[in-house]
Amino acid sequence: MSLPVNIKELINGRTVEWERIEFKKGWNPESVLHSICAFANDFNNWGGGYIILGIEEKDGLPVLPPTGLESGYIDRIQKELHSLCNLLYPAYFPVVEPLYLQERHILIIWVPGGQNRPYKAPISLGKKKEYAYYIRRFSKTVKARGDDEKELLSMTASIPFDDRINHNASINDLNLTLIKAHLKELGSDLLLEADTISFADLCRRMNIAEGPDEYLRPKNAGLLFFNDEPHRFFKGAQIDVVEFRDEVGDSFTERIFTGPLRQQIVSVLAYLKNNILAETVRKVPDMAEAIRFFNYPYQAIEESLVNAVYHKSYEIAEPVEIRITPDRIEILSYPGPLPPLNKDNLMDESISSRRYRNRIIGDFLKELRLTEGRNTGFRKIRKALRTNGSPEPVFKTDEERSYFLTVLKIHPEAQVEAQVEAQVETKIALNENQIMILSECAKKSLSKKEIAEMLGHSNVSGSIKRSMAELIKHGLLDYTIPEKPRSRFQKYRTTSLGRKIIE
Incomplete structure (x- = not known):
């Protein structure tokens, strides 16, 4: 019976976190039963886990090639496993797949989070049957004790x-x-x-x-x-993108993205990449390589959006909303984060959440490589922004955790360029000659005489001088020898701002 995952990527920890995979060299029925119980209880709503028999573990990682199981032993293990799972209370039966990997037989036991938690298992398979609740604590199966046991019991029938x-x-x-x-x-x-x-x-x-x-x-x-059309079943299953043209909010456009969740994410990211993200390339004197940065790094936007889709509640009829203003992008979802996260510690880089709202959605997003392991979202966003030279992100919620807001601020130099460009567009209306000057000087630097000839003039007329002076004044045209404006070797080139104006 094939599993709905890529087995090689599963074994190498690429689609499922190591904490959710348990490797066992051989068949230990008592230990396996305890781990099935723990994964079925899914204490952190991670989506259960996998037990892989026939592969030894060292320092939490698989030792390959596999040790393997005897081929005639596989069927016996499956029959014994069925009897063992009847000992769980309530009974629970995982999905089992025998597999031939690197010329060895292994057995994969997939244990999705159970529908009837909490489950308990016999402490020992001896004659005296004392039961206990088991949970996963990091990469170990342990008995639920004290507050953990109380919290697990509070999850009764809570799916x-x-x-x-x-x-x-x-x-x-x-x-x-x-x-x-x-x-x-x-x-x-x-x-x-x-x-x-x-x-x-x-x-x-x-x-x-x-x-x-x-x-x-x-x-x-x-x-x-x-x-x-999932929005027919869940009114908030969509992503709204609202672009504000000014700070007041009087002028805006709205686009609504619907369809399967994967399609929504991919479509919104493509729209933002093609219409909002912009790269600035700046040559620096005496440096071989130019300085490059984006107004917003793609990785930070991608992780922020996927986090919102992953962690929102689809019981609430509110969409994920992306608000784009001249100086920031805000991504809003409902409700807020689960404990221990709150409005006071949300910006603390050392804090992390162990509890998740959507366990199957999380698995699908990781399998599709749209998100990585748990507790990595904030770190990835911060890293992407710092690498780009952007301001730090802002994460917000309220006392009741009724919403979650991620704020990504525009790169400061990109903001200045955007403001200058907007000012130039309002102050100057380019004439035909100025457009031709910018277009040709964007291809190669030209002298005044070459510019005049390009425009069909036999000499540099007063109108050409005035057109060029106005372009230089507004930062659209620049000298190739700025320290000597009157040099007889002087030529002119279109600036990055000038290129944007004529694009």
Whole structure:
């Protein structure tokens, strides 16, 4: 039974964090049962985890090639595993896939977060059956004790919204074409089986549907990713991009992006990249390489947007909103962060969250390489901004954690250029000669005489001098020898601002 992930990338920790993967050299039924219990409890809403038998672990990493399991042992382990999972209370059964990797047999046990947590398991498989709750603490399976046990018990029947069954939809609301495209992008072997198994079985294996055959229903995450119009089921499942032309907000344009979540993210990022992001290249005297920076670094925008889509609540009928003003980009989503994050510690670089709102959405976004491991979002945003020379980001929420706001400020030099460009556009209306001068001097530097000849004049007339002086005054044209304006070797070149004006 193929899993809906790329197995090689899974084993190498590229699509799932190491904390969610447990490698075991051999078959230890008691230890495996405890880890199944812990992953099923999904204490942090991470999406469960994977237990891989036949691969040894060293310092938290897999030792390859695999040690492997005896081929005749695989079937016995699966039968024993089925009996063991009946000992869990309530009973829970993971998904198991035998695999042949690097000429060795291994067994992968996929344990999605359970629908009926909390689960408990026998402490020992001996005759005396004492039970305990197990959770994951970093990369270890441990007993839930004290406050952790109380918190786990408080989660009784509390399933993340994206993992819940949607009783207002049918299995036919899931789009097979979108599912296949997703599996193809991941490189999952499940794609090879998609046309040979029933659609219901495919959706169950993808963990996007649940229930008996007579009442099989899609999960909310399945509708968000594999329905063409998820906003029909979730009113806030869209991204609104609002561009303000001034600080007052009287002049603005609005664009609404709908469709499957992946499509929304990709479409919005493409729009911002093509219409908002701009690179400045500045040559510095006596330096071989030019200075380059963007008004906003793409990586910071991408991570901020994906974080908003990942962590918003789809129970709330509010979209993710991107507000673009002349000096900043704001990304707003609802509600705010989960504890321990709050309005007082949100800007603390050492703070991190261990709890997540959407466990299946998070898995899909990581598999699609749209986000990386948990607790990396803020760090990636800060790193991208610092590398670009941009101001630090601002993260905001209120006392009730009712919203989450990310503010990305424009690069200070890009802001100055934008302001100058706006002033120039309002102060100067270029005549035909000035446009030709800027166009030709953008290709190569020209002397006054060459400019006159290019314009069809036999000498440098007074009108040409006035046109050039006005261009220089407004920073659109510059000297090649600025320290000697009257040099007989003087030529003229179009500035970066001048290039923008004529583009």
